[in-house]
Amino acid sequence: MPYCIYLRKSRADSEAEMRGEGETLARHEKALTAFAKQSGLDVAAIYKEIISGESIAARPQMQRLLSEVSEGMWDGVIVMDVDRLARGNSIDQGIISQTFLYAGTKIITPTKTYDPTNEFDEEYFEFGLFMSRREYKTINRRLQRGRVASVKEGKYVSNKAPYGYERVKIQGDKGFTLRPVPEQAETVKSIFEWYTNGITQADGTKKPIGTSLIARELNKRKVSTHTGNVWTQQTIRDMLINPVYVGKIRWNWRPAKKKMTGGAIVTERPRSTEFLLYDGMHPPIISEETFRAAALKMNNNKSRPVRGDKKTQNPLAGLVCCTVCGRKLQRRPNDKTPDLLMCPAPTCDNHASYLYLVEEAVFETIKKWSLGHELPDLTGNSRLVTDTTDAETELSSIFSAESKLRSQLNKAYEAFETGIYDTAVFKQRSTALNQQLKEIEFRKQELKASARRAQRNKRIISEFIPKAQRIAGAYYNISDPHSRNELLKTIVHHIDYTKATRGHGHESDFSITVFPLIPVE
Ligand SMILES: [Zn+2]
Secondary structure, three states: OOEEEEEEOOHHHHHHHHOOOOOHHHHHHHHHHHHHHHHOOOEEEEEEEOOOOOOHHHOHHHHHHHHHHHOOOOOEEEOOOHHHOOOOOHHHHHHHHHHHHHHOOEEEOOOOEEOOOOOOOHHHHHHHHHOOHHHHHHHHHHHHHHHHHHHHOOOOOOOOOOOOEEEEEOOOOOOEEEEEOHHHHHHHHHHHHHHHOOEEOOOOOEEOOOHHHHHHHHHHOOOOOOOOOOOOHHHHHHHHOOHHHHOEEEEOOOOOEEEEEOOEEEEEOOOOOOOEEEEOOOOOOOOHHHHHHHHHHHHHHOOOOOOOOOOOOOOOOOOEEEOOOOOEOEEEOOOOOOOEEEOOOOOOOOOOEEHHHHHHHHHHHHHHHHOOOOOOOOOOOOOOOOOOHHHHHHHHHHHHHHHHHHHHHHHHHHHHHOOOOOHHHHHHHHHHHHHHHHHHHHHHHHHHHHHHHHHHHHHHHHHHHHHHHHHHHHHHHOOOHHHHHHHHOOOEEEEEEEOOOOOOOOOOOOEEEEEEOOOOO
């Protein structure tokens, strides 16, 4: 898709022209055309707003541009700066931002590209330059509602097509749908076939294989994935339960959740079971029958949940995860030895341990927590920092530095537009200022994160550690495994378990990582 240039005078431009500083739009046109040429952007149209109105209603070229953007006609719109698109009142800003966001059309300025399809990109948040955080949030909510409406119509609203399909523009309507990519669709069919019906063996018979073997087989055959990475069991698993392959659209499957990890905010998309399903506009690759067969098999392979009427005999029930295959480890009584804790997958390489030994190791970890040790303070400090005075002081000085840089940046723009700076000088100047702003923003995020950590640490000290102390004191006085299990589940999120060796003399060679159930922020 091509690009277009949008030109508009600001009020300051009109005033400058009255002082005889020459024609703004002609100057901008020259600058942006040269810029597009240098950047290899194919410009197919130039829109000149003769009237310097701020509202959309007063800008006929903007109306036309917006309607074309919403039809997905443009890959990107080149402007002098984002202010040229919208300043005016906030409703107009909202309409314009929403249109660009929804169509996934880029806004390109000589110094920066704003790509709305990259939702979690830092640059994208700077797209919020011409709206406040709050407005941005409102628009995003509205946009989400728009997306739900599209999903209900069977359109595909995600930016990335699932493996097996490509995203295509719907003819004569807004939005996108999916079209099978023949070669990939064949792989999808193979995956379902191997899982439900079987893969052909050397003797000509068919034998069904599990998700990890499917991943291995595809890697062996050098079938490339979407990302160029290797196939993993998780990818296969996700594909086998993805209703997109039977022509459905799934919504709210993994709602994004912000989470703190390693001192940074990461957006995670935990699997959700409460998703909505709609008939898609796209053709299926897999039959309903095959899909159901795969789902049935997948459910049967899941470890059976503990039945309500029979209390568990395993104090670690539901808590210990196999690091090799991801399954939950189970208790296995044994005539000749103490109870075992083992991975339920028969072919898994992770070896079993005596249940009581693993339980003791978990208990030791809780004892350490009760002393305030081995708690993952996200900065990696052993001390749980709770004081935020320094961070607050630094934050307030950062805010003033930031506004100073912004006004310098504005001046640079003015100098460029009035011809005091040529492109080279402007670029150098604005790049330097933007770089400083970026560094400041980064530091700001760091400080905010450390303030959140401090809050969280306060809760760890006032709630989590006392709880660990109570449990450490009481644990082995409780004889009932079920009650022990209930108690552990109030403080342990999950436990990763690995054991590479087996046999006599290797009983304690397992390693575990116990993840505390502590407030995220
Ligand atoms: Zn396993």
